[in-house]
Amino acid sequence: MNAAAAHSREQTLAGGLAFAVHVLLLIMLVFGVSWQHKQVDNAVVVDLWRDLPAAAPPKVEPPPVAKPEPPPPAPKVEVKPPPRPEPAPKSLPKPEPVPKPDIALKEKLEKERKLKEQQEAEAKKLAAELEKKKRAEADALKKKQATETEVLKKKQAADAAAKSLAAEEQKARDALAAQQAAAAQNEIDKYMSGIRNKVKPLVRVPPGVQGNPKAEVEVEVTLLPGGDVLDVRISKSSGNAAYDAAVESAIRKAQPLVVPTGEPFQRYFRRLTMAFRPVQ
Amino acid sequence: MSVLSLITGASVPVQLVMLILLLSSLFSWYYIFLKVFTLRRADRQTAEFERQFWSGADLKDLFQRAVNARDSAGSLERIFESGFREFTKHRREPGVDVAALMDSTRRAMRATYQREMDKLESSLSFLASVGSVSPYIGLLGTVWGIMNSFRGLANVAQATLSHVAPGIAEALIATAIGLFAAIPAVLAYNRFAGDVNRLAIRFDSFTEEFSNILQRQVH
Secondary structure (H helix, E strand, C coil): CCHHHHHHHHHHHHHHHHHHHHHHHHHHHHHHHHCCCCCCCCCHHHHHHHCCCCCCCCCCCCCCCCCCCCCCCCCCCCCCCCCCCCCCCCCCCCCCCCCCCCCCCCHHHHHHHHHHHHHHHHHHHHHHHHHHHHHHHHHHHHHHHEEEEEEHHHHHHHHHHHHHHHHHHHHHHHHHHHHHHHHHHHHHHHHHHHHHHHHHEEEEEEECCCCCCCEEEEEEEEEECCCHHHHHHHEEECCHHHHHHHHHHHHHHCCCCCCCCHHHHHHCEEEEEEEECCCC | CCCHHHHHHHHHHHHHHHHHHHHHHHHHHHHHHHHHHHHHHHHHHHHHHHHHHHHHCCHHHHHHHHHHHHCCHHHHHHHHHHHHHHHHHHHHHHCCCCCHHHHHHHHHHHHHHHHHHHHHHCCCCHHHHCCCCHHHHHHHHHHHHHHHHHHHHHCCCCCCCHHHHHHHHHHHHHHHHHHHHHHHHHHHHHHHHHHHHHHHHHHHHHHHHHHHHHHHHHC
């Protein structure tokens, strides 16, 4: 066995093994770490408020106003001429043609009489029936009419109810909108007071203006979304330059200010005008 | 966020540190395996030669065999060979002093012993360096990465963990690589140093015993 050859073989073997160890470690690391990291959870920035602004529209539902029964609509019974009962079909059996005089008069007479009587009776019966039928029909018709008017009445009542309900809803909607606006205003106020409360303690009131209610400084603050102060401008000086400067630096120190996001920020907080007074 | 993205996302100095650490880790593992093979072979050869020597073989035969198989001879065999060569050379000289003869024999064996030890101990110092220094190199990368990630944080008004965490994770991987390079290197160094030490003791005792045997032959 050649020693040099053996040595070189050992060298290659050692190199290969070293490489294999590293590949193994890399695989272990890649898989081990990615297994533990299935999902990346996003960080959430949370502002803590002690009491929630009543901003969230407290009542989304329109106030459940007790629906007053719609005033009973004037029973505008359309006086529909009660449909006259159809003239009873003149289906009266025509009186039998007068029988011819016969020789057997008596018999005939007798017969005739009988027949007549019979006929009369029949006719009477028929008439009575007819009468009855007519009356029944009229009754039914009347009844029908009555129900119709009833239905009509009901419909009208429902219509009126719907109308009043719609009005009610409209009113509720208006109230809600007003409420929401109020809530939005309320929220804005909350934020404003939050900002004010954050800035106020940072204002180092110079001794000259301490407690002077007239020294009001009005500042116009330009904010970035997220509450960073871009610019502070004194729009109305308090008359004391030191106090103005103190307010301005306090606002800068207080950043990031707590501001809402999105549309309310753009509308109300992009340019913020605030007044500060050196009194509590 | 895998390890690979951490490595590729790191800043250039940190990546440089990682590269250095990776190379040193590769080399240290290479030497570890090489040393394992070398030391195992040396151990085997030493045991083999001791067995032959103490089994009462003729010294001249052993010498001849050692000279013939010089390439594959073990360290102990080489020590024996150099000592015996010196001894026979000086012995032929007329009127040689026994003490001087033994001294030169021992010196010759000593020289070979040193050479062999040097061969065995080679690259152990590299392992020691890797073991002691690579954690520091990794730490340097980590500190650099964390410095960077905090400096980036200075521009953000509201610092959250998500701003810092990736940078720190990137930075920490440098320390991880450093430790990975260092731990096996230290372990292997300690192990190999012990092995080499035990071999050295065996060589030493053999040298003494062999000297005694030669000295007896003079008389």
